[in-house]
Amino acid sequence: MNEFDIIAHYFTQKTPARSDVVLGIGDDCALLDIPAGKTLAVSTDTLVSGIHFFGDVPAHSLGHKALAVNLSDLAAMGAQPAWVLMGLTLPEPNQAWLHDFSRGFAVLANKLHVCLVGGDLTKGPLSITCTVFGLVDKHQALMRSGAKQGDKIYVTGTLGDAALALQLKKTESKAIPEALLNKLYMPTPRIQAGLKLAELANSAIDISDGFLADLGHILQASAVGAQVQAHHLPLSDAMHANADVTMARRYALNGGDDYELCFTISPEKESLLSEVSKIVPLTCVGTIIEKRCLQVCDEHGKMDYEGYGYTHF
Ligand code: ADP
Ligand code: MG
Numbered sequence: 001m002n003e004f005d006i007i008a009h010y011f012t013q014k015t016p017a018r019s020d021v022v023l024g025i026g027d028d029c030a031l032l033d034i035p036a037g038k039t040l041a042v043s044t045d046t047l048v049s050g051i052h053f054f055g056d057v058p059a060h061s062l063g064h065k066a067l068a069v070n071l072s073d074l075a076a077m078g079a080q081p082a083w084v085l086m087g088l089t090l091p092e093p094n095q096a097w098l099h100d101f102s103r104g105f106a107v108l109a110n111k112l113h114v115c116l117v118g119g120d121l122t123k124g125p126l127s128i129t130c131t132v133f134g135l136v137d138k139h140q141a142l143m144r145s146g147a148k149q150g151d152k153i154y155v156t157g158t159l160g161d162a163a164l165a166l167q168l169k170k171t172e173s174k175a176i177p178e179a180l181l182n183k184l185y186m187p188t189p190r191i192q193a194g195l196k197l198a199e200l201a202n203s204a205i206d207i208s209d210g211f212l213a214d215l216g217h218i219l220q221a222s223a224v225g226a227q228v229q230a231h232h233l234p235l236s237d238a239m240h241a242n243a244d245v246t247m248a249r250r251y252a253l254n255g256g257d258d259y260e261l262c263f264t265i266s267p268e269k270e271s272l273l274s275e276v277s278k279i280v281p282l283t284c285v286g287t288i289i290e291k292r293c294l295q296v297c298d299e300h301g302k303m304d305y306e307g308y309g310y311t312h313f
Pocket of ligand 2: 027028
C-alpha cells in the first residue's frame with residue numbers, strides 16, 4: 001500500500017460529512033467555512049510511542065485517544081468541535097493496525113460530528129499529531145484567566161484513575177480493572193459539559209498533567225490562589241478498591257491523563273450547575289482565594305501542601 005492508498009482506504013469519508021466543509025481530503029488544502037458570529041478555537045497535541053503510550057496499547061484506543069485528548073482542549077474552551085487534521089508517522093503500513101486505529105478515530109469523530117479534513121502521512125517512529133478546530137460564539141470562549149476570588153472550584157468525573165491504571169501496569173501482573181483501563185485508554189472529552197459551562201463558568205482548563213498542576217495554570221493566569229479540600233476529591237470505586245486513601249488522593253491530585261474539566265464558577269451561579277451535572281458528575285473541591293498560593297487541606301484541616309508554581313508533590 002502506498003501513501004495514497006492508505007489515505008483513500010482508511011481515512012477518506014470515514015468521518016461525518018459537514019456542510020461547512022467546502023473541500024475535504026484530497027487537495028493541497030481543505031476549504032472550510034466559518035459561520036458568521038463564531039470564533040475559531042484551534043489546538044494541537046502529539047502522542048509519541050514510548051512516551052505517551054506503549055507498544056501494547058490497542059490500536060483502536062490509540063485512534064480514539066489521539067482525537068480525544070485534542071477534543072478535551074476544545075471542551076475546556078467551551079467550543080463545539082468541527083474539523084480535525086491528522087499527522088501520522090508510521091514505521092510501516094500494517095493494515096490490521098491501520099484498520100483498528102482508523103476505526104477508533106472514526107467512532108469518536110462520528111459521535112461528536114467532527115470531520116477529518118486532511119493531514120499528513122510519513123514514515124518513521126510511530127507518532128500521531130491531531131489538530132482540532134472548534135467553533136465558539138464570539139467573546140464566549142472559556143479561558144484560564146477568568147477565575148475570581150470567592151469562585152468555587154469544580155471538577156468533572158473522577159480523578160486519578162488513569163494514573164493508577166498506568167502504575168498498576170508498571171508494577172502488577174494481575175489483571176487491571178476494566179474501569180481503570182478505560183479511563184487510561186478511552187478518555188471521554190467533556191464536550192457537552194464544556195458547551196454548557198461556557199455560559200456559566202468564569203474559567204476552565206482540562207486536566208491532562210494532573211489536577212494540581214492544571215489548577216495552577218488557572219491560578220497563574222488569573223493572578224489568584226486556591227484552597228483545595230483533598231477529602232472532597234472525587235474518587236472512583238475502582239480507585240477505592242485498589243489504593244489506600246493517602247495514595248488515592250495523591251493520584252487524584254497529581255496523576256496525569258484524566259481529561260476531566262476543572263472550572264471555577266461564582267457562588268451565585270452554582271445552582272445552575274444542575275443542568276451540567278445531568279451530563280457528567282460534578283464535585284466542588286475548593287475555593288479561589290485572593291492570596292496567590294495553593295493550599296491543600298485534609299478533613300482534619302491539616303495542611304497537606306502549600307505552595308505555588310506547583311510541579312511535583
Ligand atoms: P501534499 O503533498 O500536497 O501536502 P499529501 O500528498 O501529503 O498532500 O496528501 C494528499 C491529501 O491527503 C491531502 O488532502 C492531505 O490533507 C490528505 N492526507 C494526508 N495524510 C492524511 C491523513 N493522515 N489523514 C487524513 N488526510 C490525509
Ligand atoms: Mg500540496
